Every structure is written in C-alpha cells, then in structure tokens.
Amino acid sequence: DIKMPTLSGLDMLKTIDNPPKVILTTAFSEFGAESYEYGVSDYLLKPIAFERFLKAVNKILIPAHTAPGPISSTPKQPAPEVIFFKADKKIHKFHHKEILYLEGYGNYVKVHNKQGKSLLVLDKLSNMAAQLPAGQFLRVHKSYIINLVHVSHIEGNRVMLGDIEVPVSGTYKQQLLDLIGKRL
Known part of the structure; x- marks a missing residue:
C-alpha cells in the first residue's frame, strides 16, 4: 500500500x-x-x-514476450512454468506441462489436464492464449488451443493428444504443420 x-x-x-x-x-x-x-x-x-x-x-x-527488453549482462531467469486460473471460488495453479488443451465456450474456457480432469474458467480463449508460452501452446481451431508437448500424431484435420482427438481448422492447419516441421 x-x-x-x-x-x-x-x-x-x-x-x-x-x-x-x-x-x-x-x-x-x-x-x-x-x-x-x-x-x-x-x-x-x-x-x-x-x-x-x-x-x-x-x-x-508470465513476462510479456512481445516487446524486446534492454540488453543486460545479467542472465535472464527462466519464465515461470505455471499459470493461475480462477474457478469455483478458488485460484488454481497449473504447471504448463500438466495442461493438455484448452477448449473455448464463448466467455468460458475449459482447461483439460493430463489426469483427465477439467476446470471451467470465466475468461476468453484469446486472453488465455496471451498468457501461455507461444512455443509450447498453439491455437488449432477457433475453440481449441493445444499443448504441443502432448501431440502424439496429426491425422487429416485432427490432432491426437494421446487418445483425445482435437479438431484442426483449415485456418490454423498450415501454422501447425509449419511449427511441427521446424521441430523435425
């Protein structure tokens, strides 16, 4: 204060x-x-x-990744690997690696984790996308953001996260393929 x-x-x-x-x-x-x-x-x-x-x-x-910072001789600390969500009158902490994918429902987002549980958060998918590391999370559909760490394979217009199928729209497919191609 x-x-x-x-x-x-x-x-x-x-x-x-x-x-x-x-x-x-x-x-x-x-x-x-x-x-x-x-x-x-x-x-x-x-x-x-x-x-x-x-x-x-x-x-x-989660420091902003958009604006270049001043050149410094001190090493940067690694970005935190957690994000906080407010839901059910609580604040929930998620490690990025635990998040499987996010599913948008208008003003709500359902966050799905590796354990098969989900959390409904009052927020827009676009706001959540801005808070997640771009190299690890990618929007593949107007209603879906996936964690690239958990992609098992891509088949047609869907991406598989283990046994979970997430649709990939034509708008985002090339971006997904380009990003995956860079990692081959």
Missing part, C-alpha cells in the same frame, strides 16, 4: 537496493506515475476487482 502509518510504500521502495517485483495498491491515483520510477510492476487502485489483481500477478509470473 502507498499510505501506511509510519512509512509510505514508495519511501520503503527507495530504501531497498534490489527490490523484488512489486504491485502497489492504493486508493490514491496521484502516485501512479511516480511509482513506475521505482520499478513497480503494476499499480492497482482500490477497490480492486479480483480479475484485475489476477492479471497483475500473472503479469509478474
């Missing part, structure tokens, strides 16, 4: 030589610009919607 009884959140950040990833929460919008000068990962205004909080946490756990 920014306004605390004895020391403000920003004052505390100033005292730390190598601060961890920080998400500031406050009811005061005027500190937003200043907070980013101290390397704050996100700035949340109270009251905080849980979805917004979850997005901020995932932003820290």
Whole structure:
C-alpha cells in the first residue's frame, strides 16, 4: 500500500537496493506515475476487482514476450512454468506441462489436464492464449488451443493428444504443420 502509518510504500521502495517485483495498491491515483520510477510492476487502485489483481500477478509470473527488453549482462531467469486460473471460488495453479488443451465456450474456457480432469474458467480463449508460452501452446481451431508437448500424431484435420482427438481448422492447419516441421 502507498499510505501506511509510519512509512509510505514508495519511501520503503527507495530504501531497498534490489527490490523484488512489486504491485502497489492504493486508493490514491496521484502516485501512479511516480511509482513506475521505482520499478513497480503494476499499480492497482482500490477497490480492486479480483480479475484485475489476477492479471497483475500473472503479469509478474508470465513476462510479456512481445516487446524486446534492454540488453543486460545479467542472465535472464527462466519464465515461470505455471499459470493461475480462477474457478469455483478458488485460484488454481497449473504447471504448463500438466495442461493438455484448452477448449473455448464463448466467455468460458475449459482447461483439460493430463489426469483427465477439467476446470471451467470465466475468461476468453484469446486472453488465455496471451498468457501461455507461444512455443509450447498453439491455437488449432477457433475453440481449441493445444499443448504441443502432448501431440502424439496429426491425422487429416485432427490432432491426437494421446487418445483425445482435437479438431484442426483449415485456418490454423498450415501454422501447425509449419511449427511441427521446424521441430523435425
């Protein structure tokens, strides 16, 4: 929080030589610009919607792969291999390797795991795709994203994940074949 009884959140950040990833929460919008000068990962205004909080946490756990970062002599830490989903009034943690595929249902996504269980999450498939590593997960249909680690074979317009059949639409088939071809 920014306004605390004895020391403000920003004052505390100033005292730390190598601060961890920080998400500031406050009811005061005027500190937003200043907070980013101290390397704050996100700035949340109270009251905080849980979805917004979850997005901020995932932003820290899953760094954006789109913008090139500054050249650094320090080695980068490997990207986290987990993702968090909110469902059934709980936050569920999934390791990427556990996810078999995701199935979109409008504003919901069913996440299927290797153990044959599934979890229904209130989110859009496109939002989930942005949070998963592109080299491991691939959209193969408007309603499906697969984990390439679990592909056993491709047959016609379907991809087999063990004994589970997932349709591949013409729109995404060439992208799938190109990606698989690069790994041969």
